[in-house]
Amino acid sequence: MRQVCDFVSGLTAYTWIVVAKRRYWRLCQYSDGDLINYFWLIKTGGYVLKRSGLLVIIMSLAACGGVDPNSPLGKRTAIFKEMLNVSEDLGGMLRGRIKYDEALFIEKAVELDTLAKQPWQHFPSVKDDDKTSARDDVWQQQERFQELARALEGTTARLVASTTQPPLNESVLALRVQAVEDACESCHKEFRAY
Ligand code: HEC
DSSP: OHHHHHHHHHHHHHHHHHHHHHHHHHHHHTSSSTTHHHHHHHHHHHHHHHHHHHHHHHHHHHHHHSOOTTSHHHHHHHHHHHHHHHHHHHHHHHHTSSOOOHHHHHHHHHHHHHHHTSGGGGSOSSOOOTTOOBOTHHHHSHHHHHHHHHHHHHHHHHHHHTTSSSSOOHHHHHHHHHHHHHHHHHHHHHHBOO
16 A cells, blocks of 8 residues: 555656646747737646646545554554543543533443453554554563553543442542553553654
8 A cells, every 4th residue: 555655646746747847848839929828828727637637646645644444553543532532521520621420421431441442452463554653562562561451441440430339429530530541641651652
């Protein structure tokens, strides 16, 4: 896939140069004489058409640069993003950034616990993608990586356990959420390249 993208971008750059050169040459050729206005119109029209064709190529290139959502990288990235959203909501409710709603908190805690189990299966046993922001250590020190993944799952399970008997104690919840955030951070420090 990478090679295809590189090839298309090379081709695009090349076409740009050819078109620009030809346009300049024609402009010089017809730049004296009465017909210039007509030629100018036709050439410019053609140029605009070519350009829009190129635009399509460039836009598809932009798509090339993105991550395939169905690849392992795409899948784990989507889960991580969702984990971030949910954990930010939980923290936000306790810190007053968003309104605290006990029922919603309980729901989101369960959601986070479910999500926390999911990214790991989308790390193949061999490094799969150059666009990853995971360090090589993920693959070289898999045991340690898995250990930190289990640690996170432990913190989300404890968070859920603290939400089973309303009314909830907010200061306990704050400790639990902090533990989750610390678990995210300690793995990122070891295994994520920023
Ligand atoms: C066991 C290790 C580990 C834990 C625990 C962990 N992460 Fe990550 N996280 C990673 C790695 C590795 C990446 C880089 C993934 C990649 O690009 O292949 C990552 C990437 C991310 C990203 C970036 C996704 C993107 O857009 O590229 C977010 C956001 C994220 N993690 C959020 C979280 C949150 C929130 C938690 C805790 C609730 C968490 N992570 C816990 C290892 C971990």
